[in-house]
Amino acid sequence: MYRRGFLKGLLWFLSTCVFSRNGVKNVIAGTNPDAPVSTNANGKSTIEGYDPTKHRYAMGIDVDKCIGCNRCVEACTVENDVPPEPFFTRTWVERYVIKKDKSVHVENIANGSDGPKEMVEEADILRSFFVPKLCNQCENPPCVQVCPVGATFSTEDGVVLIDSERCIGCGYCIQACPYGARYLHPKTRTADKCTFCYHRIVKGMLPACVEVCPTGARLFGDLKNRASRLVRFERMNKIHVLKPHLNTHPKVYYADLDGEVR
């Protein structure tokens, strides 16, 4: 009678599943049924009064204005619950020192929260400056191409997001990103990166790093809006992107970028 019992049980299980689909959905998606349901089955627009097709977000960075104060990194950590350990960052600031013998020293000043440290004798410096870095929100993102489960994707308004419930934490995207913008979140064990503070920009606010930047070295705007500060910034400056030869079409624009910056 083993087989009959099994088949009976199977029938019962399947029919129960169909009737209580909500519960099973949560089991399969791995979420707690008491938690707010995150899936949207009716397919309506997710944010009221917001049309993502009318926007195309991008960031501008005025390298000459960056003073390396790290306010942006700290604001990002608070706003996005980035782990406090210094090597997990969604955005970071690099100090470039080009010495008189033409050797280039790059240091991530976000490492160690005591502020910038001197490491090169000042008399040896030919030129030196800070370069803020973050996810470039590429038009042609390598991270999206390599994701084996389709957990990372570009939204209609041009931001690359990660579905943390789909991500299996394999780390392919972290390897694929030419800008080193991704990291594996130590708690969720999924990939994480800058989202341009998506929860803020859809409400018309600035990303946290842009909000707190004291010198206006970071600008944020909408490429589809001719009145946005970013469009003016693009018009008035010589614009560079990082690693243009990789054909990723980044949407973080650098003004007056030094040739040594990689």
Add this chain to the structure above:
Amino acid sequence: MFERIPEQIRRLAIVFVIVIGGTLVLRYLILPPSLIETRLHQESTIEREVAKQVKFAGAVVCGGCHEDIATVKGKGFHKSLSCESCHGPAAMHTEDPMTVKPFAPRQRKFCPLCHAYDASRPTGFPQINLTIHNPLKPCITCHNPHHPEPPTVPKECSACHAQIARTKAVSHHALVSCTTCHKTPRQHRVSPRRVKPTKPDTREFCGKCHREGSKRKDAPKIDLSTHGERYLCWECHYPHMPGAA
């Protein structure tokens, strides 16, 4: 007719029907659509992303209540600085202003995050040497952070170009002011690297004082047509220390 199909084929067919049927039931009835359809799972991601808590309220909101401070700040050097750059995330404070108070930095260690001297910082950004600039005194005893103005205004060009000023001060050009040779746009003080002062670019410019027959009595005179021929003056003479050439 059904009886003519061999027993083992019939049994196999039943297994096939169960497997195929089971797959179809699983695909269309049990699995939630958000797990199957790309558009839906992307939408659920966007929804989750949008639902995140905003922690920085934005400077516009602050000005709504703290109008007095916003007006004072709007006139000073810190006018483009967002309130939350110093006071930290304040969205909770906007929801419950009485109980949640934002952070107010009063110690000496905070201002140097931006204003301590650092060789990589852009020239012209106000920076101090922490060890000699009024040691141990909190910055706010002399400077109002909402309207920072140095108690003594630094001397024009030498505030940033101190090295050149020191050299020039002991040279023959000590009494020549910087603006005699360099036209300095006002914007240069705001964005020193973007808007640059002019530099003389012709021999005739130096010649205004140094050619034979010029009205400057105290300047050494040369014959512009024979002296140095096709070289520009500053290729041999450093203008900030002309004697050293």
